[in-house]
Amino acid sequence: MPGAAVLVETPVIERVLAAALRRGGDFAELFAEDRRSTSAVLDDGKVEELSTGRDRGAGVRVVVGETTGYAHTADLSEAGLLAAADAAAAVARQGGDGARVVGLEGSWPARPNEVVVFPEGVPKATKIELLARADAAARSAGSAVSQVSAAYGDSRRRILVANSDGVLTSDDQVKTRFSVSVVAMGDTGMQTGYETEARTVGFELFDLVDVEEVAATAAGRALSKLLARPAPSGELPVVLASGSGGILFHEACGHGLEADHIAKDVSVYARQVGEQVASPLVTLVDDGTVGPEWGSFAVDDEGHPAQRNVLIENGILTDYLWDYLRARKEKRQSSGNGRRQSYRHLPMVRMTNTFLLNGTEDPAELLAQTPSGVFVAKLGGGQVNTATGDFVFGTTEAYLIENGRITEPLRDANLIGNGPEILRRIDAVANDFAMGPGTCGKDGQSVPVGCGQATLRITGVTIGGTSGE
């Protein structure tokens, strides 16, 4: 049994689950978590602080009919867990017979990839040293660079999940990230540039990623925008660079495919399985098993193994994303998408790594065949209203396309569109697939996700700049 399981001994788990169902109930679950994290920030040329933290606790969930009770505690002793079980069981009104026995059967899926260097074994000074290298690289990118901030972070999150269906499992999730943020100052004021690398790996991230390159990319973004003109206002063709725009699918349809929105009929994709919801060029996958990507794990926060789910195939909607609760109602299996920010939170249907599969076109050709429009080299964050399908996302590096060529840089702007409409307007997908990390927020909970896509073209998106066409 892997290390995480010792968070709570098996006989204690059995007694806690029994206590949770003492007053009746259809389902009980214990989720325990032990997270250690390190972060270091360099700003204004100085290492400002090195911070380490530890959070440990457990949550007990009891489901009775349509009602879920949840209570959590930082006290992992049997008494603490029993008190949480009692509080969660308060939603069970019918009064059970207290005789239910839970037989647990352990299963221990392997990590999507092996961790080579556990960050806790790396000297703090080695982590700090990365920051100074990034700072120097960003500052040497141009004399207009006026401020640099670099951040390092690692975390190790051990979880244990056990439930009254007999599930007993654990995961040990190691993540490492590095980001650089740059301000450049020019005649037209200040501009910002940001770049981040984040993966579900240990300190070997830095064998794969060069921090100087991360810094140079961030600096390049800020510097190029010093010469930028205001973004246009109105509807134009948009070409999204490979790996830069996966967030588009996360917002434009990913959230709308989450079964909780479907069950409440507050998604534009409800009752659309089997229908053509996107251009035939679109095959969309959510996959928590993709090796080192930011949204990967071995088991989700309900104890279900990560899996690959095809959501849209050649433009036809094939399935939604499911957690335990929504799946149970539909008498089907979870798709491994039950996730939570921490033991303090109820699990919800969430994405993992969501991406559009590769197309066949040459990316340079695709661009050359776009007479005019906007080339988005990097997208920032986005937001969607699942009920209407309307979403926005911001550009952080974008250029004008004129006569099939990238010309002038543009200042940051938001793009706005309607999910189903935008999916139908994708008329070209290239063969240069790439992925990137993101943080997804839903109902106040944040979880790490991956997003990916190849270079692609959308025939028309509304661009929220200030300049007339």
Place this chain on the structure above:
Amino acid sequence: MSELLELAERIAGQAAKGEQIEAYASRGEETDVRAYEGEVESLTSAASAGVGVRVIVDGRQGFAYAGSLEEEVIRETLAEARDNAGFATPDEHVGLPGPDGRAPATMDLWDDELVAMPTATKVELALELERRVRSGDRRVRQVASADYGDIAGESAVATSTGISASSRRTICSLSVSAVAGTGSDSHTGVGFSAGRGPADLDSDRAATDATERAVRLLGATKARSGRCVVVFDARVTSTLLAVLSSAFSGEAVTKGRSIFADRIGQEVAVAGVTLVDDPTDRRAFGAASHDAEGLACRRNVLVDGGVLAGFVFDTTSARRSGTASTASAVRGGYSSTPSAGCRALALTPGALDATEILAAVDEGLFVQSITGVHSGVNPVSGDFSVGAEGLLIRGGVLAEPVREVTIASTLPRMFLSVLHIGSDQEWLPGLAAGQTLAIDAMTLSGS
């Protein structure tokens, strides 16, 4: 003295010679209830506690935190913070404040009635809220969420430099999201009500707001692109002020990350704009007797009659710019270090209320809600571009509904283009008060 403050003092008291220690401890209890189709969808009850420790030696700061108040864990946390301090770059400006002689405002932010309220009553509040929306306007076809939530929290900060402060607060809220219409003509409206205790909650207003906001968008279309006057709903103004607040952070200013750096004494807005951050106003949700470093909170004027008057500082950023802390240290709980920030921003109200502003504007766009604030508003470059929905203003009154458009400008230009600041000021959850705000010459991108 509270147990929590005693604990913080005990940690701070362990400072060795040449070492400064700050301990910040907090704990809270919260309940959340979500109703759906007349049933309780979920009921969460939770208690959490934790401690964050800063250690400063020779201008080097280290930090560690733990989500526990157990003695052994606290010992480990202090040791970690001490170890971490050795890795920072020495900075003469880094240090803890000492008492500055200012007396804290007396503020009662705690409601005993809320603490005593049984869970069953909280459940009934959530159910009642959902019922109100469902049984109201027939055009509302779904209630996406109907929530009751509350928190009762206490925090304490003590330092080896003589700071010792603690406070406690309660907050409770009702919020509901209504969906009107079907298919591609679906629209959502959010309503809420919040306060220190149950007596402040207005379920009817939350339900009515959610319903009205969803229903009035039925039939919405894209508006024509062009320049126009934009009137922001009070809630949107509150969101905008909160985003803008980082430009007034002394830390952002000293590090060259604010559009307002080096502009003190200059005209940055029209003469009618006076912006104040006053955490001693107890009506504000961010009201506090002490800041996150334990200094007595005070009123800070940021813009006075259109002229940039000041910034907000915590101790370190103040020392960097050769001034004193404005008692504006904020922190996101025990797991983060303090930084400079606003708590209770408000624009001085103007003469006209919302209806009068619409009448005065005559033609333009009324914005009910915005999206993409974090991706589209950049307080460093000043670029502003957000998604918006609302209603056209025609002949001084609200007309056709509008969706899927963006509005854009730059923050400096918007400050200089303020036409009206509403007299309808209202404190809302978050960092800033809400009030209707009209801004000239924004670019609308639509069809």
